[in-house]
Amino acid sequence: MKFENSLAFAKKLDRQDPLKTFRKKFLIPKHNGKPVIYFTGNSLGLQPITTKKFINEELQDWATQGVEGHLQSKRPWLYYHKFFKKPLAKLVGAKPIEVTAMNQLTVNLHLMMVSFYQPTSQRFKLIVERGAFSSDQYAFESQVRYHGLNPNDAIIELTPRPGEYTLRTEDIVQTIAEHTNRLALVVLGGVQYYTGQFFNIRQLTEAAHRAGAYAGFDLAHAIGNVPLSLHDDHVDFAVWCSYKYLNSGPGGVAGTFVHERHATNFSLPRFAGWWGHHEAERFKMRKGFKPMPGVDGWQLSNFPVLSGAPQLASLEIFQQAGIKRLRKKSLLLTGYLEFLLQQLDPSQNQFVIITPSNPDERGCQLSILMKKSGRKVFDKLVASGISADWREPDVIRVAPVPLYNSFEEVFMFAQHLGQAMGI
Numbered sequence: 001m002k003f004e005n006s007l008a009f010a011k012k013l014d015r016q017d018p019l020k021t022f023r024k025k026f027l028i029p030k031h032n033g034k035p036v037i038y039f040t041g042n043s044l045g046l047q048p049i050t051t052k053k054f055i056n057e058e059l060q061d062w063a064t065q066g067v068e069g070h071l072q073s074k075r076p077w078l079y080y081h082k083f084f085k086k087p088l089a090k091l092v093g094a095k096p097i098e099v100t101a102m103n104q105l106t107v108n109l110h111l112m113m114v115s116f117y118q119p120t121s122q123r124f125k126l127i128v129e130r131g132a133f134s135s136d137q138y139a140f141e142s143q144v145r146y147h148g149l150n151p152n153d154a155i156i157e158l159t160p161r162p163g164e165y166t167l168r169t170e171d172i173v174q175t176i177a178e179h180t181n182r183l184a185l186v187v188l189g190g191v192q193y194y195t196g197q198f199f200n201i202r203q204l205t206e207a208a209h210r211a212g213a214y215a216g217f218d219l220a221h222a223i224g225n226v227p228l229s230l231h232d233d234h235v236d237f238a239v240w241c242s243y244k245y246l247n248s249g250p251g252g253v254a255g256t257f258v259h260e261r262h263a264t265n266f267s268l269p270r271f272a273g274w275w276g277h278h279e280a281e282r283f284k285m286r287k288g289f290k291p292m293p294g295v296d297g298w299q300l301s302n303f304p305v306l307s308g309a310p311q312l313a314s315l316e317i318f319q320q321a322g323i324k325r326l327r328k329k330s331l332l333l334t335g336y337l338e339f340l341l342q343q344l345d346p347s348q349n350q351f352v353i354i355t356p357s358n359p360d361e362r363g364c365q366l367s368i369l370m371k372k373s374g375r376k377v378f379d380k381l382v383a384s385g386i387s388a389d390w391r392e393p394d395v396i397r398v399a400p401v402p403l404y405n406s407f408e409e410v411f412m413f414a415q416h417l418g419q420a421m422g423i
């Protein structure tokens with residue numbers, strides 16, 4: 001599409017947007033009485049209007065039924081995780097047996113590494129991104145130490161080429177190949193949280209498998225943002241949180257994918273809890289853990305219903321919108337943002353966009369590396385009613401979210417950014 005730098009054009013795109021009514025399903029925070037331009041859905045997604053209803057239904061059933069609610073509430077708490085399977089499977093391109101909602105992201109990453117990082121004296125290397133999200137780095141280090149290894153020996157960090165900001169697929173594939181006989185596991189983001197780079201999950205998984213290693217992905221910034229096909233891509237495991245693009249509220253219950261081919265591999269080591277035990281026998285309370293087939297066999301505890309209810313509200317909206325339609329809008333919305341930013345500073349005196357310019361290699365987020373007084377510019381943006389995100393040392397991350405952001409907001413953001421930079 002040929003973009004134009006005008007408010008009228010932005011408004012025209014909004015009128016033509018088949019998903020424009022979805023914005024009304026969300027509560028938008030205000031600044032001086034006006035809706036904030038909320039570009040931080042990559043950090044904490046907005047609250048659907050239906051969230052309260054979903055939580056209240058559980059509170060009501062708890063109030064009137066007490067413990068009977070485990071079996072008799074509208075959505076029986078005993079089987080609560082099952083309500084997530086279909087919509088989550090759709091979002092990540094999986095079979096229901098491969099996905100579940102459980103725990104928190106970092107917990108799930110640890111659980112997956114217990115099963116899929118089994119270093120031997122020969123094969124113990126772990127390939128990750130340099131500058132992975134801190135919690136992931138701490139998980140990697142502590143897992144390696146847990147096996148009595150030194151992170152400096154075991155962890156290989158991928159770095160962009162000099163002068164570049166993101167990783168090239170061919171370079172990752174080559175690094176993986178170089179460690180063929182020593183490599184145990186590759187764990188990468190789906191979409192990198194800092195740069196916004198969307199990795200080629202299929203190619204990287206293939207490369208890991210060729211090297212005799214497992215491949216896992218952290219989808220914190222990918223789920224609900226980009227279409228995924230974890231089953232067909234043969235990914236071994238994936239984990240995600242739900243409070244970013246999945247709009248499940250602060251600390252909402254996270255999720256995990258384990259590929260079907262591991263569903264009945266009960267020889268994989270794992271940390272066990274009663275919710276992973278065979279459902280029919282769970283309440284016999286007997287000795288001897290018998291895991292459920294599929295990812296359910298990795299569950300530990302009974303389901304946190306009150307933190308799960310908001311996610312069901314949001315997943316209902318995702319099912320109505322459809323991830324393919326969302327992606328279609330997202331490509332336009334972020335493409336328009338990129339176009340306007342390039343018009344603002346064509347010679348890149350003020351900033352560079354470090355997110356890949358190829359739309360196939362990014363989600364909705366653009367990461368803007370500020371060359372001059374970035375923090376001041378950022379503070380001015382916030383004061384003008386924009387919610388964006390500052391990452392040290394000098395990056396402003398903006399995520400126009402197709403569910404609730406508009407082309408007009410993208411246009412207004414570029415106006416405000418220009419003013420804040422004095423251009």
Ligand SMILES: *Cc1c(COP(=O)(O)O)cnc(C)c1O
Pocket residue numbers: 104105106107133135136189193218220221241
């Ligand atoms: C947001 C995010 C986390 C947060 O971890 P929690 O366990 O949910 O606190 C971890 N890793 C990545 C890549 C993230 O983007």
